[in-house]
Amino acid sequence: MKDKIEEIEKNALQELDNCSNLKSLEDLRVKYLGKKGELTALLKMMGTLSKEERPVIGSLVNKVRDELEDIITSKEKELKKKEIAEKLESEKIDVTLPSSKIRRGSKHPINRVIEEVEDLFVSMGYDVVSGPELETDEYCFERLNLPKGHPARDMQDSFYITTEYLLRTQTSAVQARAMMDNKEKSPIRIIVPGKTYRREDDATHSHQFNQVEGLVIDKNITFADLKGTLEVFMKHMLGENTKLRFRPSYFPFTEPSYEVDVSCFKCGGKGCNLCKQTGWIELLGSGMVHPNVLRVNGYDPDKYTGFAFGTGLDRLAMFKYGITDMRLLYANDVRFLEQFDRKDI
Numbered sequence: 012m013k014d015k016i017e018e019i020e021k022n023a024l025q026e027l028d029n030c031s032n033l034k035s036l037e038d039l040r041v042k043y044l045g046k047k048g049e050l051t052a053l054l055k056m057m058g059t060l061s062k063e064e065r066p067v068i069g070s071l072v073n074k075v076r077d078e079l080e081d082i083i084t085s086k087e088k089e090l091k092k093k094e095i096a097e098k099l100e101s102e103k104i105d106v107t108l109p110s111s112k113i114r115r116g117s118k119h120p121i122n123r124v125i126e127e128v129e130d131l132f133v134s135m136g137y138d139v140v141s142g143p144e145l146e147t148d149e150y151c152f153e154r155l156n157l158p159k160g161h162p163a164r165d166m167q168d169s170f171y172i173t174t175e176y177l178l179r180t181q182t183s184a185v186q187a188r189a190m191m192d193n194k195e196k197s198p199i200r201i202i203v204p205g206k207t208y209r210r211e212d213d214a215t216h217s218h219q220f221n222q223v224e225g226l227v228i229d230k231n232i233t234f235a236d237l238k239g240t241l242e243v244f245m246k247h248m249l250g251e252n253t254k255l256r257f258r259p260s261y262f263p264f265t266e267p268s269y270e271v272d273v274s275c276f277k278c279g280g281k282g283c284n285l286c287k288q289t290g291w292i293e294l295l296g297s298g299m300v301h302p303n304v305l306r307v308n309g310y311d312p313d314k315y316t317g318f319a320f321g322t323g324l325d326r327l328a329m330f331k332y333g334i335t336d337m338r339l340l341y342a343n344d345v346r347f348l349e350q351f352d353r354k355d356i
């Protein structure tokens with residue numbers, strides 16, 4: 012029996028010496044000291060021993076058990092420390108490592124077009140200004156020669172918030188604001204890119220869309236200035252070979268008024284499905300600022316003349332990038348937007 016105990020002690024000590032992690036230490040504890048462990052088994056056999064042997068063997072087993080327990084406890088502490096140190100070592104942050112790739116968004120096609128238009132007009136000495144999207148009836152219509160009840164109001168289906176406030180249907184509203192804000196009544200040369208709203212929604216119309224307005228007021232401004240400016244504008248956006256056609260039209264705030272068509276950039280004017288076989292695409296509204304508009308906004312029509320124009324930026328973006336459905340511009344689909352992350356467009 013004594014030999015057996017000594018053998019167990021010897022084996023246990025040796026195994027403890029080789030034990031290198033907490034899991035095997037626990038296995039070892041169970042193997043020797045657990046309920047069904049080797050030492051525990053010996054204690055259970057005490058009943059078979061003689062009276063004289065019992066206390067001798069009993070104290071020997073207890074001694075070995077205490078010894079093993081002590082060693083296991085201190086070994087456990089040691090291994091725990093080691094494990095924490097190893098963890099800390101492996102989790103150290105290496106600040107010199109390159110970071111994981113950041114997914115950058117891309118510029119929205121409309122913003123690309125807005126920036127292009129702004130760059131062009133700023134290079135010609137224009138200011139870029141903005142106005143409120145929640146606009147008053149006064150600025151959206153009345154100060155633009157469209158009094159209440161004017162039939163031309165029917166051309167624009169509007170979202171009224173109250174009878175006085177509406178979501179602006181046209182950036183033209185900012186024409187009146189710019190004239191009224193200019194206290195010295197000095198010359199004006201501005202463009203106004205911005206959001207506009209109308210009650211319509213299909214493949215070529217969205218309830219929210221973008222326009223850019225242009226307004227120039229000075230002495231001796233003529234139709235030649237308007238024509239030259241729009242030619243530079245359209246050639247810059249759609250290509251040097253673009254031709255312009257001015258068709259007489261009607262807008263309440265300009266007189267005379269024109270709708271401006273550009274030669275179809277897809278077929279070069281021969282006729283195709285994009286231009287509905289006409290060779291032309293209608294793109295802008297324009298004209299010479301109506302004397303009434305100058306007058307109600309504080310400019311003397313005998314001293315000043317001016318021209319104005321307005322165009323839809325969404326349509327311009329659609330033509331430029333070959334986009335067939337306007338709603339794609341507002342769907343926020345990353346697969347669509349990612350295509351504009353290229354340097355070559």
Ligand code: DAH
Pocket residue numbers: 180181182183224225262264265295296297298319320321322
């Ligand atoms: N505001 C007009 C529209 O939304 C477009 C327009 C036409 C603007 C003639 C102008 C202009 O400045 O002179 O339909």
